[in-house]
Amino acid sequence: MKQSEFESQLVEMFEDNFRFLCEEAGHSINEYLKKLAFDQVLYYYRKNKKIIEQITRAEVKLSLPEQKTPNDKIPYTIEGVVDIVREGDETWLYDLKTHDPDRIKAEPEKYKEQLNVYAYIWKGLQKNDLDNTAIIATPLPNSLRAAIENGAEEKIQAEFDKWEPVIPFGYDEDEVADMIENFGETVERIENSEFAPPDVKRLESKMLGMKSNFATHVCRNCDVRYSCSSYVEYLKKSRNATKNSMLKYMVNTAEENDEFIEGNLNEN
Numbered sequence: 554m555k556q557s558e559f560e561s562q563l564v565e566m567f568e569d570n571f572r573f574l575c576e577e578a579g580h581s582i583n584e585y586l587k588k589l590a591f592d593q594v595l596y597y598y599r600k601n602k603k604i605i606e607q608i609t610r611a612e613v614k615l616s617l618p619e620q621k622t623p624n625d626k627i628p629y630t631i632e633g634v635v636d637i638v639r640e641g642d643e644t645w646l647y648d649l650k651t652h653d654p655d656r657i658k659a660e661p662e663k664y665k666e667q668l669n670v671y672a673y674i675w676k677g678l679q680k681n682d683l684d685n686t687a688i689i690a691t692p693l694p695n696s697l698r699a700a701i702e703n704g705a706e707e708k709i710q711a712e713f714d715k716w717e718p719v720i721p722f723g724y725d726e727d728e729v730a731d732m733i734e735n736f737g738e739t740v741e742r743i744e745n746s747e748f749a750p751p752d753v754k755r756l757e758s759k760m761l762g763m764k765s766n767f768a769t770h771v772c773r774n775c776d777v778r779y780s781c782s783s784y785v786e787y788l789k790k791s792r793n794a795t796k797n798s799m800l801k802y803m804v805n806t807a808e809e810n811d812e813f814i815e816g817n818l819n820e821n
């Protein structure tokens with residue numbers, strides 16, 4: 554795939570963003586991870602170019618204020634950010650998610666709830682047109698990542714063509730009241746400091762629609778994992794955990810350490 558003029562500008566934009574994030578976070582990543590990140594941006598743009606070019610309003614903030622939780626009547630506001638596309642006579646509301654399409658398709662109700670609330674605010678309260686809602690799943694499929702890594706153009710094109718990141722959901726305003734109550738119950742649990750993690754069985758179980766388990770897919774990216782009783786229990790139970798390797802895990806995994814050290818050596 555040839556690089557267009559805009560894609561050359563994308564390189565500069567990515568570099569600017571990368572520098573900003575490094576300065577803000579105070580650490581960096583290595584060249585390998587940086588390339589993976591840029592590939593994600595580049596192929597995401599190529600795949601969704603048509604939608605991106607038709608966005609009529611980007612990053613629209615939707616807000617539903619003055620809600621009250623169902624039991625304790627704690628006030629809260631629901632907020633979300635969406636993109637709006639108007640094409641011909643149709644208006645679509647898009648929400649971006651960093652989850653894999655398979656995970657989204659395996660638990661559609663979870664995602665539909667959120668989209669229905671956004672649709673209710675956009676159409677029901679703000680009186681805008683709306684014909685459909687959809688999620689754009691931002692991660693590249695593993696098969697496309699592998700093809701990019703191998704560099705075989707034909708295979709990259711085949712995997713790129715197979716990739717379907719846009720998942721239409723429609724919308725149903727009748728369900729909105731139940732959904733807002735669900736949001737309220739979650740707010741109530743947070744306000745009442747009910748933060749118990751799921752038990753270790755949940756961490757060991759496969760994610761719906763995916764090959765990896767909860768611990769690998771979710772916990773590995775969680776900042777509080779080393780102070781989470783369920784994750785520590787999971788590590789203790791895992792096959793290769795010895796006393797010494799546990800110590801290593803309690804600080805950082807070897808893989809994460811290497812990435813961190815190499816990234817920062819390159820940066821400094």
Ligand code: SF4
Pocket residue numbers: 750751771772775776777778779781782783784
């Ligand atoms: S490590 Fe994080 S994501 Fe995993 S169970 Fe604990 S708190 Fe939840």
